[in-house]
Amino acid sequence: MLQRHQLVNNILQHELQHGVHALSVTVSLFTGLSLVVAAVVVVVVVVVVAVVVVVVAAAAAVVIIAHVLFVIFVYMFYQHELDLK
Numbered sequence: 001m002l003q004r005h006q007l008v009n010n011i012l013q014h015e016l017q018h019g020v021h022a023l024s025v026t027v028s029l030f031t032g033l034s035l036v037v038a039a040v041v042v043v044v045v046v047v048v049v050a051v052v053v054v055v056v057a058a059a060a061a062v063v064i065i066a067h068v069l070f071v072i073f074v075y076m077f078y079q080h081e082l083d084l085k
Helices: 002-011 013-017 029-084
Strands: none
Touching (some): 002 013
């Protein structure tokens, strides 16, 4: 925290010497922490959405494959029935 104050004072040295009489710096650890937490939340949300998309796509693929297999089965069954006649 002291290094941040020194950095700000160095950057604003000219203003502090020519016009600004006092400077109040409020440093909050939670600001940086909040950004980290927000970034983690965003990453988690993106991963969850990606997983949901993959699961839904896989479920849809299973349903499509099941329907295709059913159609093939029905076709083969009726083809077999027609061959018996």
